[in-house]
Amino acid sequence: VIKLRETMSAFxxxxxxxxxxxxxxxxxxxxxxxxxxxxxxxxxxxxEFRKDHSFFEIxxxxxxxxxxxxxxxxxxDLDAAIIFSDILVIPQALxxxxxxxxxxxxxxxxxxxxxxxxxxxxxxxxxxxxxxxEAITLTRHKLDGKVPLFGFSGAPWTLMGYMIEGGGSKTxxxxxxxxxxxxxxAHKLLELLTEVIIDYVVxxxxxxxxxxxxxxxxxxxxxxxxxxxxxxxxxxKIRDSVRLKLNQKKLEQVPMVLFAKGAHYCLAExxxxxxEVLGVDWTLEPQVVRTLLKGKNVTVQGNLDPCALYxxxxxxxxxxxxxxxxxxxxxxxxxxxxxxxxxxxxxxLQTLVETVHNITI
Ligand code: 1CP
Numbered sequence: 001v002i003k004l005r006e007t008m009s010a011f012x013x014x015x016x017x018x019x020x021x022x023x024x025x026x027x028x029x030x031x032x033x034x035x036x037x038x039x040x041x042x043x044x045x046x047x048e049f050r051k052d053h054s055f056f057e058i059x060x061x062x063x064x065x066x067x068x069x070x071x072x073x074x075x076x077d078l079d080a081a082i083i084f085s086d087i088l089v090i091p092q093a094l095x096x097x098x099x100x101x102x103x104x105x106x107x108x109x110x111x112x113x114x115x116x117x118x119x120x121x122x123x124x125x126x127x128x129x130x131x132x133x134e135a136i137t138l139t140r141h142k143l144d145g146k147v148p149l150f151g152f153s154g155a156p157w158t159l160m161g162y163m164i165e166g167g168g169s170k171t172x173x174x175x176x177x178x179x180x181x182x183x184x185x186a187h188k189l190l191e192l193l194t195e196v197i198i199d200y201v202v203x204x205x206x207x208x209x210x211x212x213x214x215x216x217x218x219x220x221x222x223x224x225x226x227x228x229x230x231x232x233x234x235x236x237k238i239r240d241s242v243r244l245k246l247n248q249k250k251l252e253q254v255p256m257v258l259f260a261k262g263a264h265y266c267l268a269e270x271x272x273x274x275x276e277v278l279g280v281d282w283t284l285e286p287q288v289v290r291t292l293l294k295g296k297n298v299t300v301q302g303n304l305d306p307c308a309l310y311x312x313x314x315x316x317x318x319x320x321x322x323x324x325x326x327x328x329x330x331x332x333x334x335x336x337x338x339x340x341x342x343x344x345x346x347x348x349l350q351t352l353v354e355t356v357h358n359i360t361i
Pocket of ligand 1: 036037038039083086087100105106338
């Protein structure tokens, strides 16, 4: 059993703080770059590893989660690691069955309904996620200070979507029905998820996470009116409560990234929630992002189209240069506009990282 507090003080010193500096609005030596879903299945060594271990076996076994987290760090000069896990471990900890189906993704065979809503078991949910904390503590040690380690969680709305739809969905019409037809119950569910998420990410920081990202991958199917009611207030509560709880626990504050995919309909409003970094997808031009965020105290993360990794090397280099030029090097973290695809060429990620680090800022 790893004793979290004791081992924490002994974490190796951080050698590359580029990403944390950019997140806090300080000037880094070079532009930081990492990639969403970088620990996943585009890596041949991960596919080999998956032959011997199921998805949730890896998540729940700290040694295995640690090994997979380090795979992209060994291969590439990335400026951050992200702990191997999934956003759906929260519904699982609340008592829902989550299966990972090859070629499909996550499936929840008994989705949430108005009738079974009361069965969600919030008591002890974060304790049941302690394995994530143990994986984080182990990985912090094994990283040996090379790069900072991200913890993460799904946002309330995105988790609500998976729980009601029973998996991924193109329209989220079942989950959105709750927003229009049963708003009171929707708020009850979002509040419950918010409370679990707060304690879950605070536990991750206690275990050694140096920065946190909240993934609101399903934000693109809402609009300003719906997100103002069902997204933003909960995201604000998460940011405020994490700050407060870290203070109460005498833990160091960590920067937080909000990635509300497709929520360009309220990018400026996102900047007022207290998150240090906002992730943006590739559908917004860098100049538009900077204009919408003018005067706001936030760093931007993004936004290369994940499909740009299929482009020939010279073209990819040109696209990266153009993106960096347009965002400018201040308060900027280079990333894709969404997770890397399973069939992305591994050489392209090498090109992306090298190109970014070769830029003088
Ligand atoms: O770098 C990493 O891969 C770190 C671990 C990680 C993260 C940050 C995984 C592993 N999943 C996630 C986040 C996650 N999971 C998100 C938010 C980011 C995003 O929008 O992409 C979402 C929506 C999920 C849900 C999920 N899990 C999907 C998407 C399904 C859909 O609706 O399209 C999928 C395919 C998974 C499975 C999964 N999660 C992670 C991996 C490596 C895999 C592949 C499964 C396997 O190996 O069998």
